[in-house]
Amino acid sequence: MMATVDLEPGDTLVSVPKNILITASEVAKRLNVGHQLDSNQLLVLEICRLKQQGKESSWWPYVRLLPQDFNTMPVTYPEDILKSALPPHLTAEIQEQKAKIDADYRHVVQYSKNTSLGVENIDYKEFEWAWLCGEHLIVLGELTESVGTEDRSIVGGNIALAPMLDFLNHKSDAQFECGYNHKTQSFDIRTLMPYRRGQQVFFQYGAHDNAFLLKEYGFVVANNPYSAINLDDQMSKLLARLRVSGKFGAMKLKMLEDNGDYTIRRNDISFRTLSALRLIMATDKTQCSAWQRCVLGSQDIISDEIEQQVGLLLGDMCANTVRRSERSLEYLQNLKLQESPKTTVDSFAALFLETLWKEYKSIGEAAQIELIPGLLTSSNS
Template sequence: MPRHGRTKRTRKRKRGNDPRIDLSKEIVTLSKWMKRESISLGFKWKSHLHPAFFTGIGRGMMTKDSLTGGDIVVSIPKPLLITVETVLSSEIGELVKRQKFKLSRQQILSLFLLSERSKGDNSFWYPYISVLPQSHTTFGYLSARELTLLPPKLLTAVKSKIMDIKQAYKEVRDFFPGESIAHEDFLWSWFCVNSRSVFYKLGGSEFVKEDGNHLALAPYLDLLNHSVVAQVEAGFNNETGCYEIRTLDNYKKYDQVFISYGSHDNYHLLMEYGFTLPDNPNDAVMMDYDVVLNSAKSLDVNHLEKKQDLIQQHDLHSKLTCTVEGLSWNLLIVTRILAMDWNELHQWKVVLNGDVISNRNESLSRGIARSFLTPYIQQNRDLLFKFPPESSMTTMEKLISSVVQMERKILQITWTSVS
């Protein structure tokens, strides 16, 4: 499934909203380059798409023809993919081969982008590099102030990712001790690869550190935007020698065509791609099992040790979340088990069918839920007070605010459902 994304906008799926063809010099050059190079390589240029601007969304890909499920919307010849093979056959690839220390695929592709960008229009890949974003709105660019606005769980994840990138940058500097690679330049190339690459599996290489991350860059294709409801088939076709995107949806002429990056919540989309989606159905607020247990203890539930054993034996303590539908299944079952008296505990499996075991149990389980929701709601309120007025927010602050507001909405809905 493609892994790529645009930055600097919160977007939602729309159709028929008066697209305007993108005639910028860089886009026109890229389009002509893709067609010319494909033909020169012996491939027929296959694309129903044209870059365009859509009202309220920004740049995306418009179809020039009506499409039905099963149609190939774009096909990129292998020689126009930037893969590890591409890098290893280049000048910088010769340096990679001479080193004993191995780099990951993402590090290698990042170095290649930096090397080619430094060549300017002398690079074969210049038409592609010229349309890459100059900056990103991903976690690597968060200021100290913006970090304080992140929800705690997202902050923990971001800090871990920042450490990973620092290590990746250090390894690259150690790899080329004679080269001066600025941290900001490495961040640019790293997030270009991170947010715009597609899954592309090659055999192992003696020059590459294996980390299970198989990827490549696919010029032109990565201008497609993400929709949570888009259905596509994507991958390399060995028979045609091309990386192909096949839509399973129907589109009218001039519609924007979408792909799906996967079933990601807004935490993931913000961290990895630099955007969020309004009303993302994959959004959920994670609850800590320990907080849930402490809430039960505060209400003096009995036989807690027995209940914990039961919950853990059946792996019910994982995936404890709240969504726009309220408590997740596991979380609902856990609260009902914690609220059981001794007699109910012997027939605990009744609740697996979604049944209420008793009015007393249901009342107490809702009380436990309100107890553990309270600190999360307060934590969310405290975060919201930190944001400046929307008119004064930076782009990143607006994106973070959308995540905090998402949490607020889910917590409020869940509170109402247990009240």
Template sequence: MESWLKESGAVGLDDLKFANFPATGRGLGSRRHFKEGERILTLPSSILWTVEHAYADSIIGPVLQSMQGALSVDDTLAIYILFVRSRESGYNGLRSHVEALPTSYSSSIFFTDDELEVCAGSSLYTITKQLEQQIQDDYQTLVERLFGQYLDIFSLGKFTIEDYKWALCTLWSRAMDFVQPDGKSIRLLAPFADMFNHSSDVKECHVYDTSSGDFSILAGKDYEAGDQVFINYGSIPNNRLLRLYGFVVPNNPNDSYDLVLMTQPEAPLFELKQKLWVSAGLDSVSTISLSLNDPLPKSVLQYLHIQRADESDLAIIALQQIDATDKTPSNSNEVKVLQALIESFCELLNNFGTQMEKLDEQLAEGFYPPGTNAWSAAHVSLGEQRVLRLARKRAEDLLAALESGNRVDSGFSAPLRCAHCAKVAVQLMLCGRCKAVRYCGRTCQVAHYKEHKELCQAIASKSGSVKK
């Protein structure tokens, strides 16, 4: 692969070498000293795997273009990778890259039922089960609409569902995404560069030149000859690391739990509540990340205050959102919210197959050999349970303070936003009738009136009782 890269114009290959490292396995090491910020490697656009390059292929390109809009970016790239791997001649450079890829992955979709059961109750467990079904459905669609229609291009023996899963995991674990000046994003695979391992101790250092289309790696810190060179994938929790990349970081400080809040359209006052959720930057179905640093984000309580509010509470909430005052819903509303939240956290924690204390004990005793799939699943479960316990404790503290008469900041305040364009600003004009929403100016107010009319009338009719 290296000779092909050099012939294609890659720069910096002689300063790097493949090596096996004790903690991370196969990766790239430095042959010389690098100073932080120094350019280590540059790959020309002509050798990057992108959707545009797939479309430009003389054989498979027209077929993929005919499916444009029906295929996702990942499916397009996955099919292109499998196509190149299936060819017996040609594509020498691209084939050398494919041959250098791992033959298998340890992402959660490849876990056995017993291995996945170790993290039963976690969001990873649920998402993995959903992914498995989605992959089966997507593959069947591809067989019917693509593979089966072009048997001269797609040999079904080389495009099995296992091949498809392998190609998807190649993308999940190795592709990189960049935003272009026009706001559109581009996803690419960079040969050789995809061998850099992750470390949170280095600065983010992979760069895409939107003018030339070239891709570069910069030194995320100082390196000496013989050091392993890393890139930073970002602040990623273990549940996502294992699902996408196939590894975990013990005691990961970025661990999180994605809490899904949902209200059915048939619920009382749904339309009024939907407007208030949107005003607060939320929606009737909102997924909010709970983390070790912020186990109970303000947005969770904002959502639930609106969800469980009656008409009077909704009027107060609308006024509070705009005025950013210390007005709060009724005590009964806040008590209901916190009690329901605590009960939900207890239920979520009880759903975990193995409780945190037992998992800690099993890991300490080596019940799950380090580095195995079950060991990784155990760390995911531990991280999510820690986050949920912290969230429950925060809700319990808020409830205790409320019941003792010492109201504390529950995070109910919201930033000032234009009700139409959602722009955050300090000075916005009030709606003259309900005085419960603000706008950037007359243009936004007029544009939003049809949508706001019902809420405006409801709040205005309640405003007398609110001010008493």
């Protein structure tokens, strides 16, 4: 989307009138489905209906501009690619996403057998397409309170379809504010930064790393300030050992149950990663008590010895990430020489995966050189 005039901070980028916001409540009322379908299923069904109506629908000029496919979104990749070319945590998340699409499809098809929903014989690919469109269009759950159309009885909340917002591309440093304008009865996005006429204007989808952007939107961005490597799968193996370590291991697991975000960014090892590794290395209840003081901020470290062990373990985890990245990059290079249907992937999807793995490799290498030595040095000071 491009600015047609010079824009200053506070000017409106996009204004979506209330009468073209499609809420789950409105769809449920029109179809008379009661509580049989949740809010996401209702809106996906509405996208299918609008697509099937074609030129007969007043929405056709907009619907025909929706993406024809979502080949860069991992949920559409061949199974072999999911298993071999994605980070483990992302593969698990994609499998959950696919299971959600499958479950929604089965539920809608089963319900539509005995009810007229105004949609003809939805096949799986059509439903998947509409579901993924919804990932880009379904927003503004809080807006429905402002416009007075919320139905709190709908499972999943009364979310809405907001056409046009998907035409705004993501940029990590885009500055904006958005909300419902009661005066104009519209949902407005206002820029907080200037744009000159002819410049592309941007929206920020959130403070997300590239793995999240790839999963949810099917793209990655260069020099993403939120880039991180995810250590969940390696941490899971360490935590699995605690489950067979008797009462002491069980106590550690309970202390960690509210933790997560096992990541390393370009300039930072997440506090939760450090906290979890410190606790895993603790050898007695006294050290576990010291760990709790560290978490609360009243103590810096448990002991120099444990800091040393944590640093060495983090070094191994980063080295594992670098090796995995190299293997995956080699796999992606080999894909270009193959033509098997099991491993055929969109060229842009392959490029995005290469970008992601190069990023993981770079962060892992930088952490070994810049972050972990500092951790080891501080433990010896």
